[in-house]
Amino acid sequence: MVAVKKVETRRRTRANGERTRQRLLSSAVSLWSEHGQLGLTVSAVAEHAGTTRRTVYHHFATQEILQEEAQRFVFEQLAELASGNTSEIPDPYGFVAGLAVDNPELVRSILLGLMRDDPNENPIFARSCAFYRDAAEKGMLCEGIPTTHAASITLAMWFAAILCVSLEQDPAKRRAQADSFAVTFETMLHKGILTTPFNVGD
Amino acid sequence: MVAVKKVETRRRTRANGERTRQRLLSSAVSLWSEHGQLGLTVSAVAEHAGTTRRTVYHHFATQEILQEEAQRFVFEQLAELASGNTSEIPDPYGFVAGLAVDNPELVRSILLGLMRDDPNENPIFARSCAFYRDAAEKGMLCEGIPTTHAASITLAMWFAAILCVSLEQDPAKRRAQADSFAVTFETMLHKGILTTPFNVGD
Helix, strand or coil: CHHHHHHHHHHHHHHHHHHHHHHHHHHHHHHHHHHCHHHCCHHHHHHHHCCCHHHHHHHCCCHHHHHHHHHHHHHHHHHHHHCCCCCCCCCHHHHHHHHHHHCHHHHHHHHHHHHHCCHHHCHHHHHHHHHHHHHHHCCCECCCCCHHHHHHHHHHHHHHHHHHHHCCCCHHHHHHHHHHHHHHHHHHHHHHCECCCCCCCC | CHHHHHHHHHHHHHHHHHHHHHHHHHHHHHHHHHHCHHHCCHHHHHHHCCCCHHHHHHHCCCHHHHHHHHHHHHHHHHHHHHCCCCCCCCCHHHHHHHHHHHCHHHHHHHHHHHHHCCHHHCHHHHHHHHHHHHHHHCCCECCCCCHHHHHHHHHHHHHHHHHHHHCCCCHHHHHHHHHHHHHHHHHHHHHHCECCCCCCCC
Protein backbone atom coordinates (compact mmCIF):
# COMPACT_ATOMS: atom_id res chain seq x y z
CA MET A 1 0.00 0.00 0.00
CA VAL A 2 2.74 2.39 0.97
CA ALA A 3 4.56 1.58 -2.28
CA VAL A 4 1.38 2.20 -4.35
CA LYS A 5 0.83 5.54 -2.61
CA LYS A 6 4.40 6.57 -3.30
CA VAL A 7 4.03 5.80 -6.99
CA GLU A 8 0.74 7.76 -7.10
CA THR A 9 2.33 10.75 -5.34
CA ARG A 10 5.30 10.67 -7.68
CA ARG A 11 2.97 10.58 -10.67
CA ARG A 12 0.97 13.56 -9.39
CA THR A 13 4.13 15.50 -8.63
CA ARG A 14 5.40 14.85 -12.13
CA ALA A 15 2.09 16.03 -13.67
CA ASN A 16 2.18 19.20 -11.56
CA GLY A 17 5.77 19.75 -12.53
CA GLU A 18 4.89 19.45 -16.22
CA ARG A 19 2.02 21.93 -15.83
CA THR A 20 4.32 24.42 -14.11
CA ARG A 21 6.90 23.95 -16.87
CA GLN A 22 4.28 24.67 -19.54
CA ARG A 23 3.10 27.76 -17.62
CA LEU A 24 6.67 29.04 -17.39
CA LEU A 25 7.18 28.46 -21.11
CA SER A 26 3.97 30.34 -21.93
CA SER A 27 5.19 33.24 -19.80
CA ALA A 28 8.58 33.11 -21.51
CA VAL A 29 6.97 33.26 -24.95
CA SER A 30 4.73 36.18 -23.90
CA LEU A 31 7.70 38.13 -22.58
CA TRP A 32 9.75 37.34 -25.65
CA SER A 33 6.90 38.48 -27.89
CA GLU A 34 6.42 41.73 -25.98
CA HIS A 35 9.99 42.70 -25.17
CA GLY A 36 12.18 40.66 -27.49
CA GLN A 37 14.87 38.19 -26.47
CA LEU A 38 16.47 40.63 -24.01
CA GLY A 39 13.19 40.76 -22.06
CA LEU A 40 13.29 37.01 -21.55
CA THR A 41 15.04 36.75 -18.16
CA VAL A 42 14.55 34.33 -15.28
CA SER A 43 13.30 37.16 -12.99
CA ALA A 44 10.79 38.41 -15.57
CA VAL A 45 9.45 34.88 -16.19
CA ALA A 46 9.10 34.24 -12.42
CA GLU A 47 7.17 37.49 -11.97
CA HIS A 48 4.98 36.93 -15.04
CA ALA A 49 4.10 33.36 -13.98
CA GLY A 50 3.55 34.39 -10.33
CA THR A 51 6.30 32.17 -8.98
CA THR A 52 9.89 32.39 -7.71
CA ARG A 53 13.21 32.50 -9.53
CA ARG A 54 14.01 29.28 -7.66
CA THR A 55 11.07 27.49 -9.35
CA VAL A 56 12.16 28.76 -12.75
CA TYR A 57 15.72 27.52 -12.12
CA HIS A 58 14.29 24.18 -10.98
CA HIS A 59 12.84 23.70 -14.49
CA PHE A 60 15.48 25.51 -16.53
CA ALA A 61 19.02 25.29 -15.23
CA THR A 62 20.19 28.49 -16.94
CA GLN A 63 18.70 31.51 -18.69
CA GLU A 64 20.11 30.22 -21.97
CA ILE A 65 18.27 26.91 -21.55
CA LEU A 66 15.08 28.83 -20.75
CA GLN A 67 15.47 30.82 -23.97
CA GLU A 68 16.23 27.71 -26.00
CA GLU A 69 13.23 25.89 -24.59
CA ALA A 70 10.97 28.91 -25.24
CA GLN A 71 12.14 28.89 -28.85
CA ARG A 72 11.46 25.15 -29.10
CA PHE A 73 7.99 25.75 -27.58
CA VAL A 74 7.07 28.32 -30.28
CA PHE A 75 8.61 26.04 -32.89
CA GLU A 76 6.27 23.24 -31.76
CA GLN A 77 3.29 25.59 -31.96
CA LEU A 78 4.32 26.49 -35.50
CA ALA A 79 4.66 22.82 -36.39
CA GLU A 80 1.13 22.27 -35.04
CA LEU A 81 0.01 25.17 -37.19
CA ALA A 82 1.73 23.68 -40.22
CA SER A 83 -0.11 20.40 -39.52
CA GLY A 84 -3.38 22.30 -39.77
CA ASN A 85 -3.99 21.70 -36.08
CA THR A 86 -5.26 25.18 -35.27
CA SER A 87 -7.45 24.21 -32.32
CA GLU A 88 -5.25 26.23 -29.96
CA ILE A 89 -4.54 29.02 -32.47
CA PRO A 90 -7.83 30.73 -33.30
CA ASP A 91 -6.38 32.93 -36.07
CA PRO A 92 -3.61 30.99 -37.88
CA TYR A 93 -2.93 33.72 -40.48
CA GLY A 94 -2.79 36.41 -37.82
CA PHE A 95 -0.56 34.20 -35.67
CA VAL A 96 2.13 33.94 -38.34
CA ALA A 97 1.93 37.62 -39.28
CA GLY A 98 1.95 38.62 -35.61
CA LEU A 99 4.97 36.41 -34.99
CA ALA A 100 6.75 38.31 -37.76
CA VAL A 101 6.17 41.46 -35.69
CA ASP A 102 6.91 40.04 -32.25
CA ASN A 103 9.58 37.49 -33.02
CA PRO A 104 11.04 38.33 -36.41
CA GLU A 105 14.31 36.63 -35.40
CA LEU A 106 12.50 33.39 -34.68
CA VAL A 107 10.66 33.46 -38.01
CA ARG A 108 13.90 34.39 -39.78
CA SER A 109 15.76 31.52 -38.15
CA ILE A 110 13.07 29.06 -39.24
CA LEU A 111 13.16 30.41 -42.80
CA LEU A 112 16.97 30.30 -42.86
CA GLY A 113 16.86 26.70 -41.68
CA LEU A 114 14.39 25.84 -44.43
CA MET A 115 16.58 27.47 -47.06
CA ARG A 116 19.90 26.05 -45.89
CA ASP A 117 19.04 22.49 -44.94
CA ASP A 118 17.25 19.74 -46.80
CA PRO A 119 13.53 20.57 -46.46
CA ASN A 120 12.86 16.81 -46.44
CA GLU A 121 14.48 16.78 -43.00
CA ASN A 122 12.56 19.79 -41.69
CA PRO A 123 9.72 18.87 -39.29
CA ILE A 124 7.67 22.00 -40.06
CA PHE A 125 7.88 21.36 -43.79
CA ALA A 126 7.10 17.65 -43.29
CA ARG A 127 3.99 18.45 -41.25
CA SER A 128 2.83 21.02 -43.75
CA CYS A 129 3.19 18.44 -46.55
CA ALA A 130 1.26 15.88 -44.47
CA PHE A 131 -1.48 18.46 -43.89
CA TYR A 132 -1.83 19.11 -47.62
CA ARG A 133 -1.76 15.39 -48.46
CA ASP A 134 -4.67 14.99 -46.08
CA ALA A 135 -6.42 18.03 -47.61
CA ALA A 136 -5.89 16.55 -51.10
CA GLU A 137 -7.45 13.25 -50.01
CA LYS A 138 -10.47 15.16 -48.74
CA GLY A 139 -10.73 17.02 -52.06
CA MET A 140 -9.87 20.33 -50.39
CA LEU A 141 -6.76 21.09 -52.48
CA CYS A 142 -7.10 23.07 -55.71
CA GLU A 143 -6.61 20.92 -58.77
CA GLY A 144 -3.12 20.81 -60.24
CA ILE A 145 -1.28 22.01 -57.12
CA PRO A 146 1.17 19.33 -55.87
CA THR A 147 1.13 19.00 -52.07
CA THR A 148 4.84 19.87 -51.80
CA HIS A 149 4.20 23.10 -53.72
CA ALA A 150 1.27 23.94 -51.46
CA ALA A 151 3.48 23.40 -48.40
CA SER A 152 6.34 25.45 -49.90
CA ILE A 153 4.05 28.35 -50.80
CA THR A 154 2.43 28.35 -47.35
CA LEU A 155 5.85 28.60 -45.70
CA ALA A 156 6.89 31.18 -48.29
CA MET A 157 4.00 33.29 -46.97
CA TRP A 158 5.94 33.54 -43.71
CA PHE A 159 8.76 35.03 -45.74
CA ALA A 160 6.31 37.49 -47.32
CA ALA A 161 4.99 38.36 -43.84
CA ILE A 162 8.52 39.25 -42.68
CA LEU A 163 8.94 41.49 -45.74
CA CYS A 164 5.62 43.28 -45.27
CA VAL A 165 6.13 43.84 -41.57
CA SER A 166 9.71 45.05 -42.11
CA LEU A 167 8.40 47.82 -44.35
CA GLU A 168 7.35 49.74 -41.24
CA GLN A 169 9.58 50.89 -38.40
CA ASP A 170 6.93 52.09 -35.95
CA PRO A 171 5.60 49.19 -33.76
CA ALA A 172 1.93 50.19 -34.18
CA LYS A 173 2.36 50.39 -37.95
CA ARG A 174 4.13 47.02 -37.98
CA ARG A 175 1.17 45.55 -36.13
CA ALA A 176 -1.30 47.13 -38.60
CA GLN A 177 0.79 45.81 -41.51
CA ALA A 178 0.71 42.31 -39.96
CA ASP A 179 -3.09 42.44 -39.57
CA SER A 180 -3.45 43.59 -43.15
CA PHE A 181 -1.06 40.90 -44.43
CA ALA A 182 -2.98 38.20 -42.52
CA VAL A 183 -6.01 39.03 -44.69
CA THR A 184 -3.95 38.80 -47.91
CA PHE A 185 -2.36 35.53 -46.71
CA GLU A 186 -5.80 34.00 -46.14
CA THR A 187 -7.07 35.30 -49.50
CA MET A 188 -4.08 33.86 -51.38
CA LEU A 189 -4.42 30.45 -49.75
CA HIS A 190 -8.13 30.26 -50.41
CA LYS A 191 -7.91 31.51 -53.95
CA GLY A 192 -4.88 29.56 -55.07
CA ILE A 193 -4.44 26.47 -52.89
CA LEU A 194 -7.42 25.38 -50.82
CA THR A 195 -10.97 24.95 -51.99
CA THR A 196 -12.32 25.31 -48.43
CA PRO A 197 -11.06 27.40 -45.48
CA PHE A 198 -7.92 26.22 -43.68
CA ASN A 199 -9.33 25.73 -40.19
CA VAL A 200 -12.71 24.25 -41.03
CA GLY A 201 -13.43 21.12 -39.02
CA ASP A 202 -10.65 21.63 -36.46
CA MET B 1 38.33 66.51 -89.19
CA VAL B 2 41.09 64.44 -87.66
CA ALA B 3 39.74 65.29 -84.19
CA VAL B 4 36.19 64.28 -85.17
CA LYS B 5 37.47 60.98 -86.56
CA LYS B 6 39.39 60.32 -83.33
CA VAL B 7 36.28 60.90 -81.24
CA GLU B 8 34.26 58.64 -83.54
CA THR B 9 36.90 55.88 -83.32
CA ARG B 10 37.02 56.18 -79.55
CA ARG B 11 33.23 55.95 -79.39
CA ARG B 12 33.21 52.85 -81.62
CA THR B 13 35.97 51.23 -79.60
CA ARG B 14 34.06 51.87 -76.39
CA ALA B 15 30.87 50.39 -77.90
CA ASN B 16 32.81 47.32 -79.06
CA GLY B 17 34.38 46.99 -75.64
CA GLU B 18 30.98 47.14 -73.98
CA ARG B 19 29.63 44.47 -76.33
CA THR B 20 32.59 42.20 -75.55
CA ARG B 21 32.09 42.81 -71.84
CA GLN B 22 28.40 41.82 -72.09
CA ARG B 23 29.33 38.71 -74.10
CA LEU B 24 31.89 37.69 -71.45
CA LEU B 25 29.31 38.23 -68.71
CA SER B 26 26.74 36.11 -70.56
CA SER B 27 29.36 33.35 -70.87
CA ALA B 28 30.20 33.70 -67.18
CA VAL B 29 26.53 33.35 -66.20
CA SER B 30 26.11 30.30 -68.47
CA LEU B 31 29.15 28.60 -66.96
CA TRP B 32 28.04 29.47 -63.46
CA SER B 33 24.60 28.07 -64.19
CA GLU B 34 25.95 24.86 -65.61
CA HIS B 35 28.91 24.16 -63.35
CA GLY B 36 28.38 26.30 -60.27
CA GLN B 37 30.72 28.99 -58.97
CA LEU B 38 33.80 26.73 -59.20
CA GLY B 39 33.22 26.39 -62.95
CA LEU B 40 33.43 30.14 -63.38
CA THR B 41 37.13 30.62 -64.22
CA VAL B 42 38.87 33.05 -66.55
CA SER B 43 40.01 30.20 -68.85
CA ALA B 44 36.51 28.71 -69.06
CA VAL B 45 34.96 32.11 -69.85
CA ALA B 46 37.59 32.80 -72.54
CA GLU B 47 36.93 29.43 -74.18
CA HIS B 48 33.12 29.76 -73.92
CA ALA B 49 33.16 33.27 -75.43
CA GLY B 50 35.67 32.30 -78.15
CA THR B 51 38.33 34.74 -77.02
CA THR B 52 41.58 34.82 -75.05
CA ARG B 53 42.32 34.91 -71.34
CA ARG B 54 44.04 38.24 -72.06
CA THR B 55 40.76 39.75 -73.29
CA VAL B 56 38.93 38.47 -70.22
CA TYR B 57 41.61 39.99 -67.97
CA HIS B 58 41.35 43.26 -69.93
CA HIS B 59 37.71 43.56 -68.80
CA PHE B 60 37.93 41.89 -65.41
CA ALA B 61 41.18 42.38 -63.53
CA THR B 62 40.80 39.23 -61.40
CA GLN B 63 38.72 36.07 -61.29
CA GLU B 64 37.01 37.39 -58.15
CA ILE B 65 35.94 40.56 -59.98
CA LEU B 66 34.64 38.43 -62.85
CA GLN B 67 32.56 36.38 -60.42
CA GLU B 68 31.27 39.50 -58.65
CA GLU B 69 30.32 41.13 -61.93
CA ALA B 70 28.59 37.95 -63.13
CA GLN B 71 26.55 37.96 -59.90
CA ARG B 72 25.70 41.64 -60.40
CA PHE B 73 24.68 40.86 -64.01
CA VAL B 74 22.17 38.18 -62.90
CA PHE B 75 21.01 40.50 -60.13
CA GLU B 76 20.23 43.15 -62.76
CA GLN B 77 18.34 40.61 -64.84
CA LEU B 78 16.30 39.71 -61.75
CA ALA B 79 15.62 43.36 -61.06
CA GLU B 80 14.40 43.73 -64.66
CA LEU B 81 12.21 40.71 -64.07
CA ALA B 82 10.84 42.23 -60.86
CA SER B 83 10.01 45.38 -62.84
CA GLY B 84 7.90 43.28 -65.16
CA ASN B 85 10.35 43.93 -67.97
CA THR B 86 10.41 40.41 -69.34
CA SER B 87 11.26 41.34 -72.92
CA GLU B 88 14.60 39.52 -72.64
CA ILE B 89 13.29 36.72 -70.43
CA PRO B 90 10.69 34.78 -72.41
CA ASP B 91 9.61 32.58 -69.47
CA PRO B 92 9.84 34.63 -66.25
CA TYR B 93 8.42 31.89 -63.99
CA GLY B 94 10.76 29.29 -65.45
CA PHE B 95 13.68 31.71 -65.17
CA VAL B 96 13.25 32.07 -61.40
CA ALA B 97 12.65 28.36 -60.83
CA GLY B 98 15.58 27.48 -63.09
CA LEU B 99 17.80 29.91 -61.21
CA ALA B 100 16.89 28.05 -58.01
CA VAL B 101 18.36 24.93 -59.66
CA ASP B 102 21.37 26.52 -61.31
CA ASN B 103 22.28 29.23 -58.83
CA PRO B 104 20.64 28.37 -55.53
CA GLU B 105 23.34 30.32 -53.69
CA LEU B 106 22.55 33.45 -55.66
CA VAL B 107 18.81 33.16 -55.00
CA ARG B 108 19.51 32.40 -51.34
CA SER B 109 21.76 35.44 -51.00
CA ILE B 110 19.06 37.68 -52.49
CA LEU B 111 16.44 36.22 -50.15
CA LEU B 112 18.78 36.59 -47.15
CA GLY B 113 19.36 40.22 -48.09
CA LEU B 114 15.62 40.81 -48.32
CA MET B 115 15.04 39.24 -44.92
CA ARG B 116 17.90 40.93 -43.11
CA ASP B 117 17.86 44.45 -44.49
CA ASP B 118 15.12 47.01 -44.80
CA PRO B 119 13.13 45.94 -47.88
CA ASN B 120 12.46 49.65 -48.53
CA GLU B 121 16.15 49.89 -49.44
CA ASN B 122 16.19 46.80 -51.65
CA PRO B 123 16.23 47.59 -55.40
CA ILE B 124 14.55 44.31 -56.42
CA PHE B 125 11.74 44.85 -53.94
CA ALA B 126 11.38 48.50 -54.98
CA ARG B 127 11.09 47.57 -58.65
CA SER B 128 8.59 44.84 -57.90
CA CYS B 129 6.46 47.35 -55.95
CA ALA B 130 6.70 49.82 -58.83
CA PHE B 131 5.61 47.10 -61.25
CA TYR B 132 2.54 46.31 -59.16
CA ARG B 133 1.68 50.00 -58.68
CA ASP B 134 1.68 50.28 -62.44
CA ALA B 135 -0.40 47.08 -62.75
CA ALA B 136 -2.87 48.47 -60.20
CA GLU B 137 -3.23 51.69 -62.19
CA LYS B 138 -3.99 49.62 -65.28
CA GLY B 139 -6.60 47.64 -63.33
CA MET B 140 -4.54 44.46 -63.61
CA LEU B 141 -4.18 43.84 -59.86
CA CYS B 142 -6.78 41.74 -58.04
CA GLU B 143 -9.00 43.83 -55.80
CA GLY B 144 -7.98 44.09 -52.16
CA ILE B 145 -4.31 43.12 -52.66
CA PRO B 146 -1.99 46.00 -51.64
CA THR B 147 0.90 46.47 -54.05
CA THR B 148 3.50 45.85 -51.31
CA HIS B 149 1.82 42.53 -50.51
CA ALA B 150 1.82 41.57 -54.17
CA ALA B 151 5.55 42.36 -54.39
CA SER B 152 6.31 40.46 -51.16
CA ILE B 153 4.38 37.40 -52.28
CA THR B 154 6.05 37.39 -55.70
CA LEU B 155 9.49 37.43 -54.08
CA ALA B 156 8.30 34.84 -51.54
CA MET B 157 7.67 32.57 -54.55
CA TRP B 158 11.44 32.58 -55.09
CA PHE B 159 11.71 31.21 -51.56
CA ALA B 160 9.13 28.54 -52.40
CA ALA B 161 11.07 27.70 -55.57
CA ILE B 162 14.25 27.09 -53.53
CA LEU B 163 12.28 24.79 -51.21
CA CYS B 164 10.70 22.79 -54.03
CA VAL B 165 13.94 22.38 -55.93
CA SER B 166 15.83 21.39 -52.75
CA LEU B 167 13.45 18.47 -52.29
CA GLU B 168 15.35 16.59 -54.98
CA GLN B 169 19.04 15.70 -54.99
CA ASP B 170 19.37 14.40 -58.55
CA PRO B 171 20.04 17.25 -61.05
CA ALA B 172 17.49 15.99 -63.61
CA LYS B 173 14.85 15.70 -60.90
CA ARG B 174 15.69 19.18 -59.62
CA ARG B 175 15.17 20.50 -63.14
CA ALA B 176 11.82 18.67 -63.45
CA GLN B 177 10.78 20.04 -60.05
CA ALA B 178 11.68 23.58 -61.21
CA ASP B 179 9.63 23.19 -64.39
CA SER B 180 6.69 21.92 -62.40
CA PHE B 181 7.01 24.72 -59.82
CA ALA B 182 7.11 27.34 -62.60
CA VAL B 183 3.59 26.24 -63.56
CA THR B 184 2.34 26.50 -59.96
CA PHE B 185 4.04 29.91 -59.59
CA GLU B 186 2.22 31.22 -62.67
CA THR B 187 -1.09 29.73 -61.51
CA MET B 188 -0.79 31.30 -58.05
CA LEU B 189 0.04 34.73 -59.42
CA HIS B 190 -2.80 34.66 -61.91
CA LYS B 191 -5.34 33.33 -59.48
CA GLY B 192 -4.45 35.45 -56.49
CA ILE B 193 -2.68 38.62 -57.62
CA LEU B 194 -3.01 39.56 -61.25
CA THR B 195 -6.17 39.73 -63.30
CA THR B 196 -4.20 39.40 -66.57
CA PRO B 197 -0.99 37.51 -67.38
CA PHE B 198 2.31 38.93 -66.10
CA ASN B 199 4.06 39.45 -69.41
CA VAL B 200 1.18 40.73 -71.53
CA GLY B 201 2.10 43.81 -73.51
CA ASP B 202 5.86 43.58 -72.91
